[in-house]
Amino acid sequence: MSLLDFGPIASFLGRGEASITVPTLDGAFRPNDFLETADLFGDYAGADTIVVADGQLLLSAGCEVLQIGPNASKVIATFDADITALCADGPVIAVGLASGGVSIVGGPHDRSHIDAVKGKPLTCPTALLLEGDSLTITEGSDRTTPTHWSRDLLERNVCGRVVRVDLSSGQQEVLASKVAYANGLVKTPAGDVVISQSWHHCLSPITDLSKTGSSCHNLPGYPSRISAAGDGGYWLAIFGVRTQLIEFVLREDQYRKRMLDTIAPEHWIAPSLVSQTNFLAPLQQGSVKKLGVLKPWAPPRSYGLVVKLDSDFRPLFSLHSRVGGLRHGVTSAVELDGVLYVVSKGAGQVIAVDLASVQREIVQ
Amino acid sequence: MSFANTLTRVRYKYFPDHLVGELLSKRWMESAVPMIILVATFTYLALNLPHYLSPINLMDMGRLYAEFGLIVLGMGLVMIGGGVDLSIGSMFALSNIAMLAFINMFGWPLWVAIPAVLLVGATLGALNGFLIGYLKLRAFLTTLVTLIIYRSLFDIILLNFAVEISGGFLDSEAWDFIGDGDIFGLPSGFIVFAIIAFVAHILLSRTRPGWHVMAIGGARRSAHNAGIAVKRTVFLTYVISGVLTALSAVFFAARLGSAGSDTGVGMEVSVLTAAVLGGISLGGGRGSVAKAIMGAAIVLLITNGMIRMGMQGGTSSLALGLILIFAVGIDVKWIKNRHKIISKVYVSPTYLKLPDAPSAAAGSGTAYEANNALKDVSLIGLGTIEGPEDVILDRNDNLFTGTRHGDIVRFSGPDFKTQETFAHIGGHPLGMAFDPDGNLLVCVGGMGLYGVKPGGEVYKLTDETTRTWNSVNDDSRLRLADDLDVTPDGQVYFSEATIRYEMHSWPLDSLEGRGNGRIICHDLNNGKTHTVIRNLVFPNGICTAFDGKSILFAETWRCRISRYWLDGPKRGTVEPVIPNLPGYPDNINRASDGNYWLALVGMRTPSFDLAMTMPSFRRKMARRVAPDEWLFPNINSGCVVKFNEAGEILDVLWDISGENHPMITSMREHKGDLFLGGISNNRIGRYHLKDADPDWVSSDSYWGKKS
Numbered sequence A: 001m002s003l004l005d006f007g008p009i010a011s012f013l014g015r016g017e018a019s020i021t022v023p024t025l026d027g028a029f030r031p032n033d034f035l036e037t038a039d040l041f042g043d044y045a046g047a048d049t050i051v052v053a054d055g056q057l058l059l060s061a062g063c064e065v066l067q068i069g070p071n072a073s074k075v076i077a078t079f080d081a082d083i084t085a086l087c088a089d090g091p092v093i094a095v096g097l098a099s100g101g102v103s104i105v106g107g108p109h110d111r112s113h114i115d116a117v118k119g120k121p122l123t124c125p126t127a128l129l130l131e132g133d134s135l136t137i138t139e140g141s142d143r144t145t146p147t148h149w150s151r152d153l154l155e156r157n158v159c160g161r162v163v164r165v166d167l168s169s170g171q172q173e174v175l176a177s178k179v180a181y182a183n184g185l186v187k188t189p190a191g192d193v194v195i196s197q198s199w200h201h202c203l204s205p206i207t208d209l210s211k212t213g214s215s216c217h218n219l220p221g222y223p224s225r226i227s228a229a230g231d232g233g234y235w236l237a238i239f240g241v242r243t244q245l246i247e248f249v250l251r252e253d254q255y256r257k258r259m260l261d262t263i264a265p266e267h268w269i270a271p272s273l274v275s276q277t278n279f280l281a282p283l284q285q286g287s288v289k290k291l292g293v294l295k296p297w298a299p300p301r302s303y304g305l306v307v308k309l310d311s312d313f314r315p316l317f318s319l320h321s322r323v324g325g326l327r328h329g330v331t332s333a334v335e336l337d338g339v340l341y342v343v344s345k346g347a348g349q350v351i352a353v354d355l356a357s358v359q360r361e362i363v364q
Numbered sequence B: 001m002s003f004a005n006t007l008t009r010v011r012y013k014y015f016p017d018h019l020v021g022e023l024l025s026k027r028w029m030e031s032a033v034p035m036i037i038l039v040a041t042f043t044y045l046a047l048n049l050p051h052y053l054s055p056i057n058l059m060d061m062g063r064l065y066a067e068f069g070l071i072v073l074g075m076g077l078v079m080i081g082g083g084v085d086l087s088i089g090s091m092f093a094l095s096n097i098a099m100l101a102f103i104n105m106f107g108w109p110l111w112v113a114i115p116a117v118l119l120v121g122a123t124l125g126a127l128n129g130f131l132i133g134y135l136k137l138r139a140f141l142t143t144l145v146t147l148i149i150y151r152s153l154f155d156i157i158l159l160n161f162a163v164e165i166s167g168g169f170l171d172s173e174a175w176d177f178i179g180d181g182d183i184f185g186l187p188s189g190f191i192v193f194a195i196i197a198f199v200a201h202i203l204l205s206r207t208r209p210g211w212h213v214m215a216i217g218g219a220r221r222s223a224h225n226a227g228i229a230v231k232r233t234v235f236l237t238y239v240i241s242g243v244l245t246a247l248s249a250v251f252f253a254a255r256l257g258s259a260g261s262d263t264g265v266g267m268e269v270s271v272l273t274a275a276v277l278g279g280i281s282l283g284g285g286r287g288s289v290a291k292a293i294m295g296a297a298i299v300l301l302i303t304n305g306m307i308r309m310g311m312q313g314g315t316s317s318l319a320l321g322l323i324l325i326f327a328v329g330i331d332v333k334w335i336k337n338r339h340k341i342i343s344k345v346y347v348s349p350t351y352l353k354l355p356d357a358p359s360a361a362a363g364s365g366t367a368y369e370a371n372n373a374l375k376d377v378s379l380i381g382l383g384t385i386e387g388p389e390d391v392i393l394d395r396n397d398n399l400f401t402g403t404r405h406g407d408i409v410r411f412s413g414p415d416f417k418t419q420e421t422f423a424h425i426g427g428h429p430l431g432m433a434f435d436p437d438g439n440l441l442v443c444v445g446g447m448g449l450y451g452v453k454p455g456g457e458v459y460k461l462t463d464e465t466t467r468t469w470n471s472v473n474d475d476s477r478l479r480l481a482d483d484l485d486v487t488p489d490g491q492v493y494f495s496e497a498t499i500r501y502e503m504h505s506w507p508l509d510s511l512e513g514r515g516n517g518r519i520i521c522h523d524l525n526n527g528k529t530h531t532v533i534r535n536l537v538f539p540n541g542i543c544t545a546f547d548g549k550s551i552l553f554a555e556t557w558r559c560r561i562s563r564y565w566l567d568g569p570k571r572g573t574v575e576p577v578i579p580n581l582p583g584y585p586d587n588i589n590r591a592s593d594g595n596y597w598l599a600l601v602g603m604r605t606p607s608f609d610l611a612m613t614m615p616s617f618r619r620k621m622a623r624r625v626a627p628d629e630w631l632f633p634n635i636n637s638g639c640v641v642k643f644n645e646a647g648e649i650l651d652v653l654w655d656i657s658g659e660n661h662p663m664i665t666s667m668r669e670h671k672g673d674l675f676l677g678g679i680s681n682n683r684i685g686r687y688h689l690k691d692a693d694p695d696w697v698s699s700d701s702y703w704g705k706k707s
Helices: A007-013 A146-154 A244-251 A253-262 A355-363 B002-014 B017-024 B029-048 B055-080 B088-105 B110-134 B139-167 B173-180 B188-206 B208-218 B220-225 B230-256 B267-278 B289-308 B313-346 B503-512 B606-612 B615-624 B698-703
Strands: A039-043 A047-053 A056-061 A064-068 A073-078 A083-089 A092-097 A102-105 A125-131 A134-139 A160-166 A172-179 A182-187 A193-197 A202-205 A221-228 A234-241 A304-309 A315-321 A330-336 A339-344 A349-354 B378-380 B391-393 B399-402 B407-412 B418-424 B429-434 B440-444 B448-452 B458-462 B481-486 B491-496 B517-523 B529-536 B539-544 B550-555 B560-565 B574-578 B583-590 B596-603 B639-643 B649-654 B666-670 B673-677 B684-688
Touching: A047 A083, A047 A330, A047 A339, A047 A349, A056 A083, A064 A083, A073 A092, A083 A146, A092 A125, A102 A134, A134 A172, A134 A182, A146 A244, A146 A253, A160 A182, A160 A193, A172 A193, A182 A234, A193 A221, A202 A221, A221 A330, A234 A339, A244 A253, A244 B615, A253 B606, A304 A330, A304 A339, A315 A339, A315 A355, A339 A355, A349 A355, B017 B313, B029 B267, B029 B289, B055 B088, B055 B188, B055 B208, B055 B230, B055 B267, B055 B289, B088 B110, B088 B139, B088 B230, B088 B267, B110 B139, B110 B173, B110 B230, B173 B188, B173 B230, B188 B208, B188 B230, B188 B289, B208 B220, B208 B230, B220 B230, B267 B289, B267 B313, B289 B313, B391 B429, B391 B666, B391 B673, B399 B429, B399 B440, B429 B491, B429 B698, B440 B481, B440 B491, B448 B481, B481 B583, B491 B539, B491 B550, B503 B615, B517 B539, B539 B596, B550 B583, B560 B583, B583 B666, B583 B698, B596 B666, B606 B615, B666 B698
Parallel strands: A083 A125, A125 A182, A182 A221, B429 B481, B481 B539, B539 B583
Antiparallel strands: A039 A349, A047 A056, A056 A064, A064 A073, A083 A092, A092 A102, A125 A134, A134 A160, A160 A172, A182 A193, A193 A202, A221 A234, A234 A304, A234 A330, A304 A315, A330 A339, A339 A349, B378 B684, B391 B399, B399 B407, B407 B418, B429 B440, B440 B448, B448 B458, B481 B491, B491 B517, B517 B529, B539 B550, B550 B560, B560 B574, B583 B596, B596 B639, B639 B649, B666 B673, B673 B684
């Protein structure tokens, strides 16, 4: 790093903070088609978060929490707004809502609702961790709701926080603030809380929020929910993949401002969850169909990606749905009995990936 | 914001960004820098030294220049051939003393002595040439060694025969003339130098041996592989360098008539500086006589000027050394980065503000409303043709289309199952039309306007048009002829999409959004070609109106259709027909009901429209972002539109799913069916039109019915 890497000189030369290099999908991120070819578990419009509670799969879809199984699913709870975060501890369920706040269902605090923490409204709950009476909440941003995450990215906000609330005593504590869109959390066996910072493309222990705080940093995409894997590692859902164009637009303040002001959000140059074909959406040169084929290595506006991390959060391998596929915008993945259940929010699907077969093919 | 917009618009309207890149990519631009230095130095000296422009002074300078220039020419030739000759100073001294010896000691007449001296020079050069060319020793070391050897030889001769050599005095008018004379006020030496330079220029730039030297300097191994006699040619460059040095010494001897021990000392540095400063690359393969002449003039002016301004000898050498290092640095860096710089500077986007796009969304209720009418097309040639930009059918139901392999493919009707290569042209055939005789006229990307006779024989109509006097790029060659149509009186009007990019890099033109294209007219009757309309923004489809009095043309990035009047009261004027389309128009063709079909190759996106109003954003994108990642016009979804003479939209056909025809570049109606082509597609679609005339053939519409 030198002085040339900052300010107008960097901007003129395109180096340092103005450089738009994006990690390639290689190494642990080498593309495959596991997500695209895996079995469909079920279609659930608005599916967002999947968790395991007492050996059962719980899924938030729209404003409902469902218990899903291979044959039947039943509604466990319904809320007034879309659910943006979900966790369960035994029979107790906590959900974050798009309208703001976190609600508890079941247990001694049934129907209690947390609107604000430390005087600031909880506008953007993205992930929860409930352990007895202790509830840890990640908040993506204090300026937008989870529905409008792309605006938060394009505004380059770094204003999320991680808070802890004691449900019985009502005690509140801010564990971390100025987080670049906290979008998932997990507790390690040692008791540390690790969160994902979507806009900084990294996982961070809450004690060190720098971009290189953990061994999982400079990811090629935007990390989301984290869950523990059966072998002591972790599963990380990545809901979108970085592209040079988006990185470039993020550095072009004037263009970005005018785009946010004058163009409808679905037509922004921004990652998308849905693998869409709207003709008003921006197109990149590599995405032009040639001889009737959209190349799978075209610059991805939307992408499906789940990464396996080891117990030190080092990426090991990943499961993909590439450009041209449907199962994009993966927001959550959870392992149960040797099967990885992946939520593709873009496709409104839950996908069941048989980990034994993945392991076989990856190892070869 | 609107003020900033106006400012941007004005700035891009009046400042010709695109010229910077075009100028830089010219080879002669490399000579511009030394030329400027030369003029500046001369002006400075003329203003600051008394009597600098007086005839006597200029005459003296001319003599010095001739002597110095001859040696620089020789050095330049050696350097262009990939070598270097450091021994010229010593060869110069030896030749000088030889000349004086021949006439003073031996008393030879001039007509013997001068050729003999040239022979001496040739011999000295030949030794260099033999060692470097045939024995393949390193040029730098070898000539450094011969520099010392020749210098020692000179010292020995001078030590033993100094008196005899300098003592005599040749009383000859011819000898005086060589040293002192002039013709029409030009010094004799200067005239000889001018003649030799002219001959050398012709030799180097227009003849086979000259090209061989260039080729060897550029890539020795490739030159060898190409069959060039590398050893002999390199040998000869050193011989010529020796001869030119000896010739220079003759003039020197005639002018001064003496030999001092410092004759020619340090000459290699000033000669090398002159050559490199003029633009002759140390790496070989790049250089010209003009560059040598310029470099010699600059160095002579500087050294001479410094002496006359009273600076001490050391200063002058110091200055020369610094100039040499500077010139070499520039030379190396420039050659290495030239292409990088040009490619960065060449793309120069401009301000293009389009009116708000009319909506085409499904359910919007507009004339363009998206539908899926084309989902049930039947396919022709699926997977066997690549890149059918345009399709056309003749009276016998044969379908013709171009492919990116440079073929014109024919599918025989009425089922279009039989496919054969009708003709091979070489470039990618784009727009097509039939002339009255049934010849197929084709615009070929990168080549021009061609014709194919009914038997499949290819002939060229034109590949050039009139050159614009003030254009930097040569715009007489056709780079990207795109679509064409023929008027009833035998004029072929065709569009050239851009004059700044070649066929394969047309996407760069979409980033520019400048009026880089034109419409050209070729007269079938007399074979003449001239440009009709300039500065159009990617002109594409062309169609002659049904009455033959006007042509309709599409400007792709400008998203509009206009009419150019060929006849009538508005003759020669352009008027808008559809001023604002929701997508990018491509080919236009006639429909059976007296209206026109228009292909929209892609749809406008709000993000790209915004980018078009921000040239600096696009320029930065072109430099920073990999081409595959560029923001692009959305050409993954297009449609076919039918419009009437007034420009009203009558019908629209979409393949919104994008399964078969994500991008449509052309459509042709024939006997109740519509045939669809796409430049990056691998199929032709056939769509049945319910209400169309089942007997309508486009050739009949143009040229009347034939049996």
